[in-house]
Amino acid sequence: MTTTIDAPPAAGTAARIREHVVNLCAGPEGGHLGGSMSLAEILATLYTRVLRVDPLDPASPGRDVLLLSKGHGGLALYAALTEAGFFPADRLAEYGRPGGEFMAHPHAEIPGVEMPSGSLGHGLALAVGFGLGFRLDGADRRCFVVMGDGELQEGSVWEAASVAAAQRLDTLVAVVDRNRLQITGATETIDALEPLADRWSAFGWTVRQVDGHSCEELEAALTEPPAPGRPTVVIAHTVKGKGIPFVEDQPRSHYAKLGERQHAKALAALRRGAAS
């Protein structure tokens, strides 16, 4: 266990998410390491402090909805879901094994996964539909969409962002995992996203910027009530591969198959990080 006794609950969960991800990336197929590690605090905070969901009744009618639009963060989502109690951790062993339901990109058969994802640029449009549904139902529900920053290069994101604002969907919260890297390099050298906050503002969104590895900052931004009639985006500044010094902030961390030595080294680094 990596949890320290006085760690706040979300941070402890984030540490366990990282450990699961590292273990899964040491499996037969490897996995999307970097973008899962950058998500740890975001998902930990959502599942421990923000989302009103019931792991014993994943389809409960009044639940909040979380969509992982950056489907390649699937390993972090699986880890967060098992930590939240949606399924036993031993099911993670199915990942990448022939016949296993746990694939690199989440499938809706997994308890707690609302919608499958993997092709980038789909989550925000889905969220528009949930938001419209909540309004029609008069329901006090929210929809959170976790997106990658590279994903924002997809045009469909901005199409949906515009519609969300036009429809005044203030129950919708987008979280951007702003780790600044995509498969082959920096987002800013490939198809620059900056000025990112201004872009969202110009689309009619309320923008909040936080340290994406601070559970406290994330919780504050994710729970603050929305400006009436405006959707909210939380730009979470993160580090790809966070927690493993030998891959941190490197594009090559995007997908990794950890050998035995690297696996041990990564776990040791996580434990050092948790203890510090």
Next chain:
Amino acid sequence: MTASSREVYRDAVLDLLPRDERLVCLDSDTGLFDAAAFPERYLNLGIAEHTLMGAAAGLAKSGRMPLVNTMAAFASSRANEAVKIDIALNNLPVRIAATHSGVSAGHLGPTHHALEDLAVMRTLPNMTVVVPADGPQTGTLFRQSLRVKGPVYLRLGRNATPELPAAPPVTLGLAQVLRDGSDVTIAACGPYPVLAALEAADTLAAEGVRASVLNVHTVKPLDVATIAAHAQRSGVVVTVEEHWRNAGFGAAVAESLAEITPSLVLRVAMPDAFVPVSGGQRYLTERGGVTSAAVAAKARSALGRSPR
């Protein structure tokens, strides 16, 4: 002429929407609906077809039955990935009302024609694909489609097409037998193809050739049993469609029959080419070779080559 299939569909929506709480009409600024005539469950999301399909999936997942409105070309090609991943993969009860299908967009040109949509939609798991042959059938099949559990693609036209002569009632999923004859089977899909099939059957009857005419308004799931029963008797099937010849309705019939019965399947379909000229739906289909004369000619040539 009767009302166009899209107008019949619109009127059915206007009738059903106030009475069925599940229904939400999601529009992409098609202009088909008068927003003022609607209660709160009409939403115009603007010109944003990917978002339209994704939002329909989200709405369906939150318990509604969205009626999605766009043109067939945009539903099947532009928004295809959202239809595939967000709607079909989740097997959600979304109804996609796709107007301007085939060449019914006429002079609007190839950007607005949809001659690929049956191929695209019928390959998607969970999708039901419905092609009404006239206005009245559109209303019936649309209402029946509300009972389908998963997504439905409803292929509609832009302008009015002739009403079919008196025929037995249509039932979604079952081919409508318009004529019963043992020499040749003509299986048709869509307004002008069905009319061409009926006219060809008349021509052939005058020559002593008895033709079955099937209006196959449900392309998926295909009523293979009815088509095969007629094909087994005649040994010769001519398919007729307003769709590119590759992978469309005729291809669906041929694929299915090839595994069941040694019948010859000849396709009358739009050629493997874009349509580069102006013209109405009837003009453009006939220009593409989808005519009663072509159907009759295929039937005659096939009769000489029948495996029976």
